[in-house]
Amino acid sequence: MKQIALYGKGGIGKSTTSANLSAALSDMGHDIMQIGCDPKHDSTRMLMRGHWIPTVLDTMRERGDKEIVPEDIIFEGYNGIRCVEAGGPEPGVGCAGRGIIATFQLLERLNALKGDIIVYDVLGDVVCGGFAMPMREGYAQEVYLVTSGDFMALYAANNICKAIHRLAARPKNKCHLGGVICNSANVEGEEALVRAFAEKIGSELTAFIPRSPIVRAAEVNKRTVIEYAPDSDQASVYRALAERISKETKTTIPTPMTMDELEALSLEYLPV
Amino acid sequence: MGALAVTAFVRDAVTLIHGPSGCAHLNATLFQTTLMHQDRFALPEILSSSMSEQDVIFGGEDALRTSLDEAVALGPDAVFVVPTCVSETIGDDVETICSEYSCNGDLPVVMVRAGGFLGGTFHDGFVAALEAAAVFAGGATGASEPARQRDYPVITIVGEKNLESEVEENYDEISRLLGLLGLTVSLRYVRDITVGEMSLLSESDLLIIRDDPDGRIEELCSSFSAAPVISGFPEGLKGSFAFLQSVAGCLGLDAGDALAAETDYQAAIIASFDDLKGLSIAFDSFGFQNATDMLFAELEEYFGITLAASGTPIPVPFTTPVGSTGLRLMLREWRRFL
Numbered sequence: 032m033k034q035i036a037l038y039g040k041g042g043i044g045k046s047t048t049s050a051n052l053s054a055a056l057s058d059m060g061h062d063i064m065q066i067g068c069d070p071k072h073d074s075t076r077m078l079m080r081g082h083w084i085p086t087v088l089d090t091m092r093e094r095g096d097k098e099i100v101p102e103d104i105i106f107e108g109y110n111g112i113r114c115v116e117a118g119g120p121e122p123g124v125g126c127a128g129r130g131i132i133a134t135f136q137l138l139e140r141l142n143a144l145k146g147d148i149i150v151y152d153v154l155g156d157v158v159c160g161g162f163a164m165p166m167r168e169g170y171a172q173e174v175y176l177v178t179s180g181d182f183m184a185l186y187a188a189n190n191i192c193k194a195i196h197r198l199a200a201r202p203k204n205k206c207h208l209g210g211v212i213c214n215s216a217n218v219e220g221e222e223a224l225v226r227a228f229a230e231k232i233g234s235e236l237t238a239f240i241p242r243s244p245i246v247r248a249a250e251v252n253k254r255t256v257i258e259y260a261p262d263s264d265q266a267s268v269y270r271a272l273a274e275r276i277s278k279e280t281k282t283t284i285p286t287p288m289t290m291d292e293l294e295a296l297s298l299e300y301l302p303v
Numbered sequence: 304m305g306a307l308a309v310t311a312f313v314r315d316a317v318t319l320i321h322g323p324s325g326c327a328h329l330n331a332t333l334f335q336t337t338l339m340h341q342d343r344f345a346l347p348e349i350l351s352s353s354m355s356e357q358d359v360i361f362g363g364e365d366a367l368r369t370s371l372d373e374a375v376a377l378g379p380d381a382v383f384v385v386p387t388c389v390s391e392t393i394g395d396d397v398e399t400i401c402s403e404y405s406c407n408g409d410l411p412v413v414m415v416r417a418g419g420f421l422g423g424t425f426h427d428g429f430v431a432a433l434e435a436a437a438v439f440a441g442g443a444t445g446a447s448e449p450a451r452q453r454d455y456p457v458i459t460i461v462g463e464k465n466l467e468s469e470v471e472e473n474y475d476e477i478s479r480l481l482g483l484l485g486l487t488v489s490l491r492y493v494r495d496i497t498v499g500e501m502s503l504l505s506e507s508d509l510l511i512i513r514d515d516p517d518g519r520i521e522e523l524c525s526s527f528s529a530a531p532v533i534s535g536f537p538e539g540l541k542g543s544f545a546f547l548q549s550v551a552g553c554l555g556l557d558a559g560d561a562l563a564a565e566t567d568y569q570a571a572i573i574a575s576f577d578d579l580k581g582l583s584i585a586f587d588s589f590g591f592q593n594a595t596d597m598l599f600a601e602l603e604e605y606f607g608i609t610l611a612a613s614g615t616p617i618p619v620p621f622t623t624p625v626g627s628t629g630l631r632l633m634l635r636e637w638r639r640f641l
Contacts, residue, residue, distance in 0.1 A: 088360060088361070091357060092357055092360075092361055119360070120360055120361040120362055121361070121362070123394075124361065124362030124364065124393075124394070124395075125358075125359065125360050125361040125362035125363075125393055126359050126360055126392070126393040127360070129356065129359050129360050129393075130360040130361075133356055133357075133360060
């Protein structure tokens with residue numbers, strides 16, 4: 032079983048990328064499970080044709096975790112993809128990071144973590160130990176950083192590199208960096224910038240996903256691009272990403288950049 | 304634990320620990336074992352909000368409200384809420400909830416700021432609880448009441464170390480010394496008192512602090528009383544004389560008779576330890592954390608006991624003996640080793 036996780040700055044397009052990646056992997060014949068690890072619980076919505084599925088934590092809160100069965104929290108979406116949303120507390124209260132830990136513990140207990148590939152879609156910055164848990168406990172074995180050419184997106188991606196680098200010192204570490212995915216923000220020269228960033232941290236650019244109006248159109252129609260416009264160029268990009276990730280065997284322990292290096296790199300690729 | 308060492312000694316109040324039940328259990332167990340040394344077998348009223356994992360994830364405020372309802376149902380005159388590391392880490396708004404309960408009913412609900420993970424020590428929690436309880440200095444409602452006319456000075460002891468083994472012996476010694484001046488203790492803030500009794504705080508004519516290593520308790524006292532402050536219990540023989548003179552000075556009394564009586568009392572103590580004269584002792588590194596050179600000088604000057612590396616190793620008390628009587632009790636123990 033391959034377990035991959037998409038990490039990156041909030042709003043960068045992790046959920047869109049994850050859902051389209053899962054859909055494309057599924058179309059290739061893989062048995063896929065996608066787990067949204069973000070309190071805003073919208074990771075699987077497009078796979079569920081716009082349906083907001085009950086989150087694991089809401090279900091736990093309402094019924095207690097003893098009575099829960101897999102059918103309560105795992106829902107079948109596009110092409111049989113099993114969709115799970117961890118969810119989280121209301122904004123401003125509690126500890127969402129602990130919620131992630133509780134979700135994984137429950138899924139383990141239910142023996143629900145199975146399939147050919149599990150795709151974890153994890154909240155942007157690794158804000159606390161709870162959100163690093165999928166990496167730390169061996170769930171997120173191949174991490175893909177989703178970023179654009181925006182400086183803060185690279186900054187967040189670099190922070191995640193720091194977490195992977197730190198975890199690598201642990202004897203039982205299973206977390207490695209699979210690559211960097213550039214989800215374009217239509218910034219001039221960003222593919223070259225993100226490629227250079229990937230190389231600087233000791234990895235490589237896995238895919239460049241151009242900005243396309245098809246993505247928005249698909250979302251408005253509550254579908255992934257793979258389902259809404261399977262013949263589009265954008266769908267081909269997602270399929271190419273899926274093809275590459277499904278065969279990816281080369282992973283690395285990244286070397287995070289210093290703040291000065293990151294600033295210098297961004298300056299170097301700043302359009303004149 | 305430091306906070307509980309104050310709040311749990313308000314007889315008609317309940318202390319609610321907002322956190323996992325283990326936090327309350329640990330403290331209750333420590334209380335039980337410590338208080339047994341004082342021959343007290345009744346445990347203080349300590350409740351727990353018993354935060355579960357779900358409370359940690361979704362916030363523990365509902366658990367706190369449920370537990371506060373239970374605490375209020377017990378009919379106390381006040382509730383002290385002590386947050387724990389967990390509830391402080393996830394950011395439960397304990398202060399607002401306490402205010403809500405205080406505003407909605409007659410029962411004061413007081414938060415004690417004592418998050419141990421913030422680097423606080425036992426003493427920090429202890430002072431925080433004294434500060435929190437000072438809200439009752441003006442009466443249980445917090446509103447100042449006019450001071451009553453009294454024909455005796457109101458003497459308040461502040462910050463007794465409720466968990467130290469000699470807490471009652473130390474109190475007895477202070478009472479004895481005050482008695483030599485014809486005075487009595489009016490309020491023990493906080494040891495086995497009621498919420499209502501704390502209103503006497505602001506009427507104090509003299510405040511005697513048990514121990515104030517960093518001056519914070521004296522600063523606190525100045526927030527509710529303009530009365531003079533003696534910032535520590537007396538240590539040893541000379542300390543007892545100085546204490547009598549200080550108390551008399553603060554209250555405008557003549558200490559002559561009291562000093563004469565204390566001289567006789569100390570002379571009897573000195574005579575009773577004649578057999579120890581010429582002996583030497585050695586301390587290990589533990590104990591006497593706040594001992595002064597004066598105390599060791601007294602041992603040599605009055606009792607002929609000297610410090611020497613080759614002396615008899617003896618167990619030493621954790622804190623310096625209080626007053627002449629404390630010294631006598633200590634020497635009685637030493638005699639068994641010497």
